[in-house]
Amino acid sequence: MQNLVLAEQSKLIDTGYDVCPKCGQKLIKKGYTQSKFHAVFSDHKVGIQKHKCRNPECDWQSTPTTTSVFGTSIHPDLAKLQCSQGAMYSYREAQSNLEKLTVHHRLVNNHNKIKLMTNQVGAVLAKENLKLPAAEECVPRATEVIVQVDGGHIPIKDKDKRSFEVLSAIVYRPENICTIDQHHRKIESKSCAFSAQDDGLATIKTYLFHAALKQGMDKNTVVTALADGALNCWSVILSLVPHCRELICILDWFHIAKKFQNVRGTVEESFQDTLERVKWTLWHGKSEEALSNLKILMTSVTDSSKRKKVAALYNYLSQNQAYLVNYQQREQQNQTYTSQVAESHIESIINARHKKSGKMQWTREGAHKVLQIRGSIASNEWSNGWQEPVLIALGVAA
Numbered sequence: 001m002q003n004l005v006l007a008e009q010s011k012l013i014d015t016g017y018d019v020c021p022k023c024g025q026k027l028i029k030k031g032y033t034q035s036k037f038h039a040v041f042s043d044h045k046v047g048i049q050k051h052k053c054r055n056p057e058c059d060w061q062s063t064p065t066t067t068s069v070f071g072t073s074i075h076p077d078l079a080k081l082q083c084s085q086g087a088m089y090s091y092r093e094a095q096s097n098l099e100k101l102t103v104h105h106r107l108v109n110n111h112n113k114i115k116l117m118t119n120q121v122g123a124v125l126a127k128e129n130l131k132l133p134a135a136e137e138c139v140p141r142a143t144e145v146i147v148q149v150d151g152g153h154i155p156i157k158d159k160d161k162r163s164f165e166v167l168s169a170i171v172y173r174p175e176n177i178c179t180i181d182q183h184h185r186k187i188e189s190k191s192c193a194f195s196a197q198d199d200g201l202a203t204i205k206t207y208l209f210h211a212a213l214k215q216g217m218d219k220n221t222v223v224t225a226l227a228d229g230a231l232n233c234w235s236v237i238l239s240l241v242p243h244c245r246e247l248i249c250i251l252d253w254f255h256i257a258k259k260f261q262n263v264r265g266t267v268e269e270s271f272q273d274t275l276e277r278v279k280w281t282l283w284h285g286k287s288e289e290a291l292s293n294l295k296i297l298m299t300s301v302t303d304s305s306k307r308k309k310v311a312a313l314y315n316y317l318s319q320n321q322a323y324l325v326n327y328q329q330r331e332q333q334n335q336t337y338t339s340q341v342a343e344s345h346i347e348s349i350i351n352a353r354h355k356k357s358g359k360m361q362w363t364r365e366g367a368h369k370v371l372q373i374r375g376s377i378a379s380n381e382w383s384n385g386w387q388e389p390v391l392i393a394l395g396v397a398a
């Protein structure tokens, strides 16, 4: 069927020549040339009209191909499919998935070709994300937005280094958090930004600003920002100060609770009640009291390795004291204080793609490009927004 349709369609292909580009005389038709064309599920040969110059003195003749006429021999829908697969799975898994879909092996879906396409489209998105979003990409003004900035690590096989850091920024409106059931919540609409660039946070700061604009942030918006306490995450968040009315920074309760849980398992049973009380005091916004009690607990622990763990918790909290709030009060007032929506955590984004494929030799540049497509998918922008980056990557659009 596809061959029959293509045969009809190819008659309508305009190769772009009216007159001879060499001497300006009229052209005459000179049969058809067969050229490769890769549709979504199948590969074809398409006949494209050839021309030659009418002038007997002139030797010009055209040798059109799908690539010379369209910029590519790959249908954009296939390129989109390759990118979607390449962003979500390892390139070999993507190849196998596409083989199952088309029920036969296709050279065009070889893992190297999927990698190439994914990288090309990811590179276009990486560049696009640096540009201010257009008005139609932004939702109306928001009185409040929530920002989560997080860091994750992608392992590499480099002898000197074990991993490199990826930063994520997620922006959403509080009204877009929906309750699924007692234990699950979902963010209906969000803008996600990822960067694996080692550029002093410049890229992720720009991406975060643009993601916040897409969610409706302006100079009158109150931004509530959650982070796990890492200095570079605060630095990214603080770059929003000039763009909003107020920035409320909160040490993410999700991470505080996780840290307490880790220490709890290491201290003696007799100390666990004290530790629990410290956490309770912290929950109620009394950070001074919590910290001084934790310090007393720390000095009471005699085992040096156990003391180190309590000390690490103490240092973590005291370094982030400025970002400790009254969590209990915020919960009562239905305000954000934790990033408890699981899908929003960077680990789930990275794990889904970069950690699973242990054999991959990831570079910052490669990961950065793949993450741009993942970000677009996670932001629900890909299903409507894939065309532009795919067409640019294919050379069909400028």
Ligand SMILES: [Zn+2]
Residues within 6 Å of the ligand: 020, 021, 022, 023, 024, 025, 053, 054, 055, 058, 059, 060
């Ligand atoms: Zn000519």
